[in-house]
Amino acid sequence: MFKNLIGLILIFFMAYSSTNIQESNNVIRQNIENKILWSYERKLTWNDFKGLPKTDRGNIEAETQCEISILEVKLDGSLPKISIGTFFLKSKSWTATNSMSTLEHEQIHFDIYELYSRKIRNKFEELNMKNELKIEIYQKYYNELVSEAIKLNEVYDNEVYFNDDKQQEWIKRITKELDVLKEYELVED
Numbered sequence: 001m002f003k004n005l006i007g008l009i010l011i012f013f014m015a016y017s018s019t020n021i022q023e024s025n026n027v028i029r030q031n032i033e034n035k036i037l038w039s040y041e042r043k044l045t046w047n048d049f050k051g052l053p054k055t056d057r058g059n060i061e062a063e064t065q066c067e068i069s070i071l072e073v074k075l076d077g078s079l080p081k082i083s084i085g086t087f088f089l090k091s092k093s094w095t096a097t098n099s100m101s102t103l104e105h106e107q108i109h110f111d112i113y114e115l116y117s118r119k120i121r122n123k124f125e126e127l128n129m130k131n132e133l134k135i136e137i138y139q140k141y142y143n144e145l146v147s148e149a150i151k152l153n154e155v156y157d158n159e160v161y162f163n164d165d166k167q168q169e170w171i172k173r174i175t176k177e178l179d180v181l182k183e184y185e186l187v188e189d
Contacts, residue, residue: 034050035087035090040185044064046103048093051094061099064093067086067087068084068142079131080128080133080138086113086114088110104171109153115149115174116146118185119148119184121184123141123145127141
């Protein structure tokens with residue numbers, strides 16, 4: 001599967017001739033402009049929420065959409081080195097309020113995804129230290145941990161719904177867990 005991924009990447013690059021470079025750069029730029037890479041220094045603002053509120057939203061005042069994406073795949077010999085990032089998706093995230101407590105709530109959703117990105121980076125490092133070459137093993141842990149992130153976000157929403165005390169507990173919990181895994185924060189060169 002990993003060799004297939006590298007093959008697909010090569011096919012992708014070979015498919016773009018020099019006349020299509022400007023067009024593909026525009027697509028990449030738009031994609032980047034639609035995403036915010038998680039950063040300790042960069043907190044969400046309501047201006048980041050570019051999506052349209054759902055018409056059938058019930059009591060929901062805002063929604064945050066995030067993704068954990070593979071940024072780069074390299075081989076160190078035959079050992080896969082996989083870099084991942086946590087992104088907030090502007091066009092899929094929306095708000096119908098300007099409440100700061102709601103914004104704080106939405107930031108924790110983003111932070112939970114970053115927490116799981118760090119868990120994935122940690123797991124990938126463990127697999128590298130065991131000289132694991134099978135990309136299927138990396139994919140298995142990636143899928144499992146992304147699923148856990150989704151489930152934890154649901155638990156978070158259910159526990160803090162209209163409960164400020166629980167919200168503060170979750171802020172402390174996620175901040176502490178991020179600190180424990182600080183060494184797995186993505187550091188841009």
